[in-house]
Amino acid sequence: MNYIPPSEATKPILMDRVFDAPLSRVFNAWTEPDQIKVWFGYQPGAVQEAEIDLKVGGAWKFVLSRDQEQTTAFTGHYLEISRNERLVFTWSYLIEKADGTQEATSFSKVTVDFEASAGEQTRINIKHEGIQSGEAQGNVGNGWAKCLENLPGILAS
């Protein structure tokens, strides 16, 4: 693992899976808050609140943790919605502090393509692109950029 300079966007993450469920059901799993809360997050039940405004430009927000000090969430906006075919949305990791300040990664972009497969199966293609490793670090920890100046050497060792 090499340190990635702040300005450099990483290559996209690609994922391709087939699910043993019909197309509409798989699409709904991505677009209905009650279902998101069941399967999304690091482990089942990790998403505490899910808000989905399913229209182009509409916001989505999946809250991962909430305590007195801060709320952490994944959030973004929908760029493209084709029912049972495609979802495109922006993506950011967000920390909202109790004092009203926010820290967030720069937006990356997620494209999910849905395709019916033989025997009531559904294929999903996920592309997560524009993850800016360095910039994300700088934003998420406000003031991180300064710390980072010293890190390349350490990480390379």
Place this chain on the structure above:
Amino acid sequence: MRSKELLDTTFSALADPKRRAIVARLAQGETALSKLAEPFDISQTAVTKHVQALSAAGIVVVEKRGRTRHCRLQTSTMKQAFDWLGFYQSFWETQMSSLADHLTEKSPEKLS
């Protein structure tokens, strides 16, 4: 799991500016706990608390040698915390397994 620790523990521990400053200081090399407070306008007790939080998150290692406690960065944790690409790779893999479980464990009728 590792991904969860990454976001919840590492970033929570690093949310505090004083703790980030301590990490920046330790990035320059191992430092005795007693010397760590010097550049900061806070008490030794406060610095010790911050170091404990960083230690609990696996970011800093505290090692007692003789009477002195030495602090240094746990570089493996820092590497993981800084590798967002690796994080999202494993994140999406987890999501796919979780979605597969969700789609096969419950009948469609039960879902609204």
